[in-house]
Amino acid sequence: MYILNNALANVWRHKGRNALLGAIILVVIAASVVALMISSTATSIIDDYKERFSAEVTFVPDMEKVREEAMAESEDGMVRMVMPTIDADQYLAFGESEHLADADFTASTGVVPEDLTPVAADLGGGSGMMTMGGGGPGESMFESEPMSFTASLQGNKLAEFDDGSRALAEGEMPDADGEALVSTELAELNDLSVGDTLHLAGELRNIDEGALESIEYDVTVVGTYDDLTDEYGTSPQQNAFTNRRNEILTTYDTVLSNYVAGMQGMQVAATFYLEDPDLLDAFTEEVRAEGLPDVFDVTTDSATYNAIVGPVEGLKSVSVTFMIVVLVFGGVIIALLSSIAIRERKYEIGVLRAMGMKKSAVGLGLWSEILAVTAACMLLGLAVGSLVAQPVTDVLLAGQIQAAEEAAAAAEAQGTGGGMGMQMGPMGGANQADPDAEPLADLAVALTPGTVGQIAAVSLGLATLAGLTSLGRITRYEPIKILSERN
Incomplete structure (x- = not known):
């Protein structure tokens, strides 16, 4: 109980240092909330579209292969082509x-x-x-x-x-x-x-x-x-x-x-x-x-599928990538701040160790401090992330839709058959992808219990990272040497 009470007291004693650390954690958690809300909603939308709209497969005869087979099987010089x-x-x-x-x-x-x-x-x-x-x-x-x-x-x-x-x-x-x-x-x-x-x-x-x-x-x-x-x-x-x-x-x-x-x-x-x-x-x-038979090519109407689901998948990819980058850089910064904080608190640690407190107990106290800071940041981060998630989603989705439309227009202009370009139909004729296939114009994100659980796991991971960094620094300090250097 002493360790916990002392940890909570230290949060206020070192409020300046903890405020800086808390600001970094808050940014990381708020960004993670936005990214996870977008990813969770996008995943549910994609799954729903996959159930209601799936890529259509067609078997198209390759007339060149049909002609080659007919010529190879001809015995009297007459080519008899039979539709496979x-x-x-x-x-x-x-x-x-x-x-x-x-x-x-x-x-x-x-x-x-x-x-x-x-x-x-x-x-x-x-x-x-x-x-x-x-x-x-x-x-x-x-x-x-x-x-x-x-x-x-x-x-x-x-x-x-x-x-x-x-x-x-x-x-x-x-x-x-x-x-x-x-x-x-x-x-x-x-x-x-x-x-x-x-x-x-x-x-x-x-x-x-x-x-x-x-x-x-x-x-x-x-x-x-x-x-x-x-x-x-x-x-x-x-x-x-x-x-x-x-x-x-x-x-x-x-x-x-x-x-x-x-x-x-x-x-x-x-x-x-x-x-x-x-x-x-x-x-x-x-x-x-x-x-x-090999004379049939297997094709799919990927153009229509991508026209509808593509922007949402792109949005999900962007949000996940953004979260990973934020977690990596945020984790590095938190580890550095934790390491610097321990150096500044060497004398305090030396006193506690001289009193007979084990390294694990000191580490537990430091971890409790960062855990308390992280818990407060998580609550605030959930609120901040929920407020900014929708505007961020609207901006990112608009960018994905515009990029998809530009790529489709470029592909159609070049005649490559990509995007909304030409597709081969069941009878081998060319046809446009479904003109009614329109991407989602908006995506309403929401904070779900699953997202809250994921944020809790991220917060615990950040606190653990800071605690392990602190514990790693503690093991390098001997109490007698710390006190002698202080004197």
Whole structure:
């Protein structure tokens, strides 16, 4: 108890020296409060954005590699380029990756609705079948002519209901297997109503063996939709098959119910979302191991992700770096001041040691002094840091947003594809990063219990550093020598 009482008394006896030391500690703690508040809030914002917005991954065929493979496999001098595909089984395997935040699967196949007149029936149908040379020029390698599709069955392709291009007119969205939506045009043309059953015929084909296999679907109409999309979209061909009013919307599993591995005729795709764009290389290694052909490049929409999260991550990095610098320089200054203070108090230490007090007890007393000063500075530092944290955050965030915008503009001007530049889409075409992706305009910081705990740990560390410095100096002094030098 004497050591503690004496330590508290010494705080006031050496108030000038302790005020200087306390000012340094206060600055360090206040700066740490600001930095930790920014870092804590930025971390929670980043985590929240990663949950709600993740980097989209696309598999883009490298046409140069496709051409090289076709030329290498050519035996008669004729180059036969075949658009590479990814099996549904592979897509499902890719979706098991632990690096993904989410995965959306879609599938489609051509069909012929039984006893149903498609929209634009007078234009005929289409198959999308590639006619490949067999016995002679222009001769089909299939034993029979491929089916001429007049409609398409689309599984889980419902994104346009979110952007307003399509809207539910009657009934409900397909949820269970075997349920489907049809366009109001198709329903009115054929007098369809909710509850009707459609029988759809289709086929799969084996390109290598030239065999065709029939498939069938029975789906129940559970609703109709109004369609504001372009009637033929981007298709260069205009027929019943490419007319979007003949798209029958159903679930992914419904389309895949007739899937046969190794057969073509179904277009299966998936949109994968990484938890973080930095995981792209690790995800690429996984999908390569699962059998993704080398002709596919794995890309991610890092531009949109960085446009939203980048400034916040930059702000967090700046705040953490600033805190580390302040702690390092502050710790050095505190250690020097503590060392100087002990030199000035040699006689006091010599008297205490001559009275029989052990070095550890003297060190404990000095540590108690600095701990009391640090505790007062921590309370004041929490108040000061909380007051200045928001203005500092606003200034730093504005600087990060401006830097990100300048970097994006420079990259776009140079055509490097960085920042908000060009991105390669799922079909290999160039597209801009999401124009609606805007960074946070403000960041409301707050002092959390976790931050208070971190500040307490920082304060304890500073006090311990000063105490250890003092103890290190004490061990160099012998009481008899100190008193003799004093005399």
